[in-house]
Amino acid sequence: MSATTPGLVCAHHHLYSSLARGMPAPPQNPNNFLSILQQVWWRLDAALDLEMLKWSAMLGAVEALQSGTTAIIDHHEGPNAIEGSLQVIADACTQVGVRVVCAYGVTDRWQDNGALWDSALPPSEMTSAAARGLAECERFIRGGGRGMVGIHAAFTCSDETLQAAADLADALDVGVHVHVGEGEIDSSAAARLDHLTASNWLLVHGVHLNQYLSGALAHNPRSNMNNAVGYAFPAQRPNMVVLGTDGIGADMLEEFRLAYVAHRADDVTASPETAWQWLANGWQLVPEALSDEVTWNYDHVDSPWHVAFTPGIRALDVRNGDGELLLDNGVCTRVDIAEVRAKAAEQAVRLFSRL
Ligand SMILES: [Zn+2]
Numbered sequence: 001m002s003a004t005t006p007g008l009v010c011a012h013h014h015l016y017s018s019l020a021r022g023m024p025a026p027p028q029n030p031n032n033f034l035s036i037l038q039q040v041w042w043r044l045d046a047a048l049d050l051e052m053l054k055w056s057a058m059l060g061a062v063e064a065l066q067s068g069t070t071a072i073i074d075h076h077e078g079p080n081a082i083e084g085s086l087q088v089i090a091d092a093c094t095q096v097g098v099r100v101v102c103a104y105g106v107t108d109r110w111q112d113n114g115a116l117w118d119s120a121l122p123p124s125e126m127t128s129a130a131a132r133g134l135a136e137c138e139r140f141i142r143g144g145g146r147g148m149v150g151i152h153a154a155f156t157c158s159d160e161t162l163q164a165a166a167d168l169a170d171a172l173d174v175g176v177h178v179h180v181g182e183g184e185i186d187s188s189a190a191a192r193l194d195h196l197t198a199s200n201w202l203l204v205h206g207v208h209l210n211q212y213l214s215g216a217l218a219h220n221p222r223s224n225m226n227n228a229v230g231y232a233f234p235a236q237r238p239n240m241v242v243l244g245t246d247g248i249g250a251d252m253l254e255e256f257r258l259a260y261v262a263h264r265a266d267d268v269t270a271s272p273e274t275a276w277q278w279l280a281n282g283w284q285l286v287p288e289a290l291s292d293e294v295t296w297n298y299d300h301v302d303s304p305w306h307v308a309f310t311p312g313i314r315a316l317d318v319r320n321g322d323g324e325l326l327l328d329n330g331v332c333t334r335v336d337i338a339e340v341r342a343k344a345a346e347q348a349v350r351l352f353s354r355l
Pocket residue numbers: 012013014075179204246247
């Protein structure tokens with residue numbers, strides 16, 4: 001029985017999406033996964049500038065810390081504010097005291113003529129936006145940042161871009177962070193990535209992944225349900241499975257509960273030990289989080305059978321590996337939460353006015 005754990009790891013997040021809650025309804029009501037991307041996320045990410053990104057990341061980092069999550073593996077996109085974006089996210093997280101692994105997710109969906117790619121076939125060649133995204137990853141990582149090379153998803157990238165991203169990751173000795181088979185539209189991902197993947201890749205979703213690819217697999221149960229893309233059957237995959245939120249906060253005990261109950265919905269003999277292991281596997285990707293310590297308002301927080309059936313467990317205190325108190329009875333020590341929320345609200349107004 002213990003009321004403390006190491007800092008939790010969110011293995012797939014989009015800190016740019018913290019301002020999205022409450023955004024104006026899209027012009028048309030999305031009726032499938034691709035139209036959700038087109039109507040919601042691709043309009044939102046195109047409207048972001050670096051000031052909005054800063055406060056979005058700061059809010060996301062504060063909410064992570066308040067959830068006992070001290071490490072985030074982030075996947076960023078913002079085609080009209082690429083240069084410097086990863087440093088903005090890293091600086092925001094550092095200011096709050098949360099560890100972050102940054103990636104810019106490259107894509108060829110914005111053609112060089114400014115039009116949004118709109119075809120059943122993947123783009124045929126690398127766009128300048130993708131080249132700039134790769135350059136952003138390279139600049140950030142060579143400058144000492146903790147990062148990965150990001151790819152949005154195979155279905156919005158040319159083969160040339162996929163190859164260039166894999167080559168850059170090799171040269172930088174990091175993995176690639178990529179959405180794979182999230183929706184049916186990306187079901188050719190495995191065939192196109194098969195010769196590129198490696199054990200240090202982070203494959204996200206894998207709902208429609210129809211063959212084995214090398215790398216860790218990030219399972220995002222809440223997001224998958226929210227987008228109606230289907231169940232990923234993570235327990236049946238040979239990959240190491242980790243848990244992510246796909247941008248819907250960073251409450252990893254909540255994501256664990258959803259992972260457990262989604263597993264259980266498929267298999268009534270499932271034990272919460274399985275989803276607990278997926279949560280714990282995050283420490284393989286960001287081992288530094290093991291040196292952080294979270295004190296919770298619940299004595300059995302180390303027991304999956306207790307946590308699975310106890311919603312609302314809260315982080316009280318968080319200390320980093322140096323013993324510095326980052327969260328004191330639910331209050332961030334390095335930043336003023338009220339100020340972060342107020343600035344984020346201001347930036348959300350700017351963002352929504354652009355949509
Ligand atoms: Zn995602």
